[in-house]
Amino acid sequence: MLRATTPAPPGPRDRRRRRLARRWLSAGLAAAAVGAAVSALAPPRPPQQDVLVAARDLPAGAVLAPSDVQRVERARASVPDGALRSAGGAVLAGAVRRGEVLTDARTAGAGLLTGQPPGTLATTVAVDDPLVLGSLAPGARVDVLARTDDPVTGLPSGAERVAGGVVVLAVPTAPGGGGPLGPDPAGAAGGVLVAVDARTAAELAAAGGRTVVALRAP
Structure with a gap:
């Protein structure tokens, strides 16, 4: 006949392990409680x-x-x-x-040359005719001509195109808010800011004082 075996009573090592497990469990529960309390007291994250x-x-x-x-x-x-x-x-x-x-x-002039090809420069072109100046607006395309003189007589002999189809970036306005420069038909000359490449910018600078701006049809 088989006899039922009685489990041996826990020894000192087993008792230490159980005490250690209970301590870790208590520490974990305490840490969880502290974390929950801190989360509850912390202010919500601002928008x-x-x-x-x-x-x-x-x-x-x-x-x-x-x-x-x-x-x-x-x-x-x-x-x-x-x-x-x-x-x-x-x-x-x-x-x-x-x-x-x-x-x-x-930023200075933020977005003024946005969308233009790399290396594009913004340069000013004089506009002598106030009626032409008054018809210009940012986004318009213009041709810039330079008057030529006869090398012998010095008299005007014609004009050559320096830039074709360049984009107007900005048009000056009158200080008093009266719209484009030229408060009357005999108003003073003004200028517009156009987008050009470096070579054209140099040619426009060389033609300073002799330029004529012609507005292109859309």
Whole structure:
């Protein structure tokens, strides 16, 4: 006949293991309780907003490229007014530090050359006719002609085209807010800002004082 075996009473080692297990369990429960209390007392995360910051230190005059900026989250209440939503082509008016939020106050002529081919320059062309000046607007395309003189007599002999189909970037306005320059038909000459390549910009500079702007049909 088989006899039922009686389990041996726990020894000192078993008792130490059980005490140690109970201590770890108590410590874990206490840590969980503290974590829950801290989470309950912590204030909710404030509303966030995506902003563009400088990816590295950038000098004044830098033309921003996608690699120069990065998008990060900042507390909405701390985001400055005028934060840029996009920065491609914007020109920095002053140096910025890495991590600084980019704003319109940090850029000069932000977006003026956006979309233009790399290397495009903005240069001013004089417009003598106030009626022509009054008909121009940003986005218009114009031809720029330079008057030529007879090398012997010095008399006007014609004109040659210096630039064709260039885009008008900006048109000056009268200081009093009266619209384009030329408050009357005999108003003073003005100028417009056009987008050209480097070679054309040099030719326009050489033709200064002899240029004529002709508006192209859309």
